[in-house]
Amino acid sequence: MVAEPGLRPVRMGDTRVAVSKGENGAIYIRSCEEPDEYPRAITDRLDHWAEQAPDRLFLADRDAKGAWQSRTYRETRDQVRSIAQYLLTQNLSEERPVLILSGNSLEHGLLALGAMYAGIPYAPVSPAYSLVSTDYAKLRHIVELLQPGLIFVDNGAKYSKALAAVMPADARLVVCESPLSAYACDRFEDVVKTVATDIVDDANAKITEDTIAKFLFTSGSTGMPKAVINTQRMLCFNQMMLRHTLAFLQDEPPVLVDWLPWNHTAGGNHNFGIALYNGGSFYIDQGKPTPDGIVETVRNLCEVSPTLYFNVPKGYEALVHHLRDNQRLCTSFFARLKLMQYAGAGLSQYVWDSLEEVAVDTVGEKVMIVTGYGSTETAPFAFTTTWPVDQAGSVGLPAVGLEVKLVPNAEKQELRLRGPSITPGYWRQPDKTRESFDEEGYYMIGDALKFVDPDDIERGFLFDGRVSEDFKLSTGTWVHVGSIRTAIAETFAPYVRDAVLTGLNENHIGALLFADFTACRKLCRDLPADASERDIASHPLVRSVFQERLNALGAKATGSAQFVARAILLESSPDLDAHEVTDKGSINQRAVQVRRADKVADLYREPIPESVMVARKGN
Template sequence: MTHPHSPVDVNPASAVARNARYQADVVAIRYPDGDLTYAQLDDKAARLATVLSDGGVADGDRVAYLGLNSASFLVTMLAAFRIGAMFVPVNFRLAAPELERVLDKSGARTIVCEEGHRARVENVRGGTALTRFLLVDDDSAVPATFGVPGWEPWSGPIAAATPTPSVVAKSFDDPAILMFTSGTTGLPKGVILTHGNAWWNAVNVDSVLDTRRGDVTYAGAPLFHIGALNSFALRALVRGGTVLVRRAFDPVGFLDDLATYRVNSMFGVAAMFAALSRVPGVFDMDFTSLRAVVVAGAPVPPALIELYAAHGVLLQQAWGLTETAPFATHLPAERTLTKVGSAGIPMPYTEVRVVDANTNQPLKPGEAGELVVRGPNVTPGYWENPEATAAALDDEGWFHSGDIGYLDEDGCVYIVDRLKDMIISGGENVYPAEVERVLSTMPGVVDVAVVGAPDEQWGETVVAVVSPAEGVTLTLEDVRDYASAHLARYKLPRTLKVVPDVPRNASGKLEKLVIRRMVEEGG
């Protein structure tokens, strides 16, 4: 007999509910303010789902979260998924104008927020669709202020709510997460990530990394980034493992966690591992439990890879973007030392090509061109932005990354540069166009260019090359003070170079190569 076709449910909230039924007492989330077993996690998410529904959140609506890494972040995500809503994790480092644009574009009417960010939401709420404001009040790391008009401490409604009895089933094409990334123009673009994007990335990761049921995954990089959220953390909850959530990365604290909880897997950026390597006695620690370490977000210095490898820790480079959910390539552990500096080979269920950026034709090994990606982990497009979607995704489904790289004879990918001159500082993306746009409005500034310069601590640092008006003296402090009202701190210039004229070509475009040379040579 034939069975009617029934699409598989790939909603992570369904998997967590299943884990709550069959392994209720296993710790799902370890967090300083109190661990949550699968039964407790599922119950709290189900109660919050009811609170959200009662406030008008329905299938397809957006729920925003603003705060540092916490159990509350993951509870909110699962509650949104449970009722079919999209989760919008917001970068907590955004300055007010950026925060307003992201919240406005998302169309979210409900936000869950930590006390540390409440005032900033309050300042921009008029420019958004937000109507309901839930305040996390049960986390001792961020004590809440009670009695603030318009804000509901969330613990009361959660405790009083009846848990939502079932989870809305979701298939591959249903949207799950709306994650904003700065465009090269400096305006945020909302990347739609489907339940299928997350699911296929998990299949890719589990196919090539030594991750196991019951693993302890360390989550210290910001969860509002796709790398930290979707490399291991979300998958660990689906598989029934334990996520060790830390509000931020602390090198000394990480070593304590490694010893106490025998961490098995983690995602990090190069700056995290550079900081860890500077802790006295770090390599006297027992790293044997740590089987799967993915480093992405910025190229990893070969010397850092070799340092860790010499002590038995294989840092596995990966490459991808928010739009690829996140990994398109990964360097297997056994190739860590034979292919130092490579971002690896394509993931099993993902295609990667190097093409001529003008003709779109594939290039031969050794020839540098634009990296393009195709596969079920690739975003279907940008939120309410058909122009950006059409520019990034071609007719054959290839996503154009804007990154320049090449393949070697063995098919390993090497990243050379970024088509759009993006700077990566401490794992955070900084788009020069965005910083240039802000600084060009500063009184006394005639012209400005922003470039990245190598930096031992941050990977890259932001350098502003400025031409001032006659008689005007500009200092780095002046520039940072002005920009800080408009930009997140990590985007502020750390170095200022004052020049009579900023080099531009005949068509008025900034000559970035000449400008970088000026910065490097100090000329």
């Protein structure tokens, strides 16, 4: 039990680890705890809760009129079995899986569970590939790779152009509304009326831990997306790890209000899985971590009090602005909240302090904030803190059942992982699979970690950046991108959301700064209400504050590898549709540099353009 003065008590598991040394400087780490038992399939937990708590709410989503529509565990299991029956008559398999093109919804969740109940893999895909893309290149690649036998969309008309570009001739279409006559098409409302028979039980009985549950796609930022195989073993073992580590999940059914997209592992595996595995209730939040999108999240949180809450830093930043001004939101949000977790990027100190201050003002105590670490290939839960974090970038210690290896790589310790929650590889890409595992079978995640305290392993690890993102200046000096981005976030708070660093083979480090335009707007109250992001970024007061912060950052630098010599305040937010930011809210460093190559060039141009701020090593 974590019970510090001024902190709401919360029961957490034991994360003590054992450390050993290997050859060539490798360090091996694993939990001292033994894994608990876990089921052979994640849908076994649906059967369990349908028997143990049949009338407990499991899934809820708002209908077109804004009212909550919900399903209990019994209702969910009944409809899932009907969907499984329907799918089993469609000649589907690993070779012809289900493809879901729409975002989070009650129907999406039911179909996903129905596919897994029948032992048929499914693949949720980012809606942007269908609704934003004009060439449908990534969507076409996914369809060619998977060869789906059934495609689901919530609205046929909305997805008609994408379907016309990629729909296989032998595939079936399922829609919630606006069916398309050009394809063999069924309505979802009819699918759930299918009568389940013994073939559902027979198919379900054949599922093993090695059965593929789903395919999740990587972002494709450095090429076409890869299909990460997610087995039933991965999903179940990962949820066991979570329940073991976040021990309070064993004490009462969790309640989640969550927007994270199910086509990503954090939303679809981690969060959805926590509710299902632990008999909890999952309220689907159609909000987004943007100034406009957060309004729907606020509406939902005013009505539903979560017991634990997950978001990306950008989402917490947007939420903080409302928490400060909305007492109803504060009261509902903190009423029974035991834990807040963030992932995807660093949480700025300004946001962290604001969350703690509002919690104390509302309920008289802080609520513990932790961070997690993992990837699509790790299902995703791998590391977490089980204590209040007091240092930016802390990822804690590895979870039970996971084996970790740190390998010297240049000036860093490269992280590699092995265990039942790690993917066996990428679907139909054996070359990519071979490239991703070392000779001992450890998955090479591409990140680096370092000890918080080399003499005290129990203090955990710090994220030390992507091995591939770090670069050398022309002097041969290594620049560690992660630590500098953290320093920028702290120094510029609350006015910067994130930064992209440049300088490969150049004489100095440059930075492209993404502003928090909501915070910056408060610096220039003379602007009209409809002022654009460009108007805010170019305002003299904003420019002055950013110059001061850049100088302050420079004053902290101890050498060229830490000194950000020049910076540009970008006049627009990162573009999700252009893949500058992932659906999870983290910045895609490479995509930003490619899309804004002109700005990168300006950072090294002579004479220095007017838009470029030049740092001084002193105020």
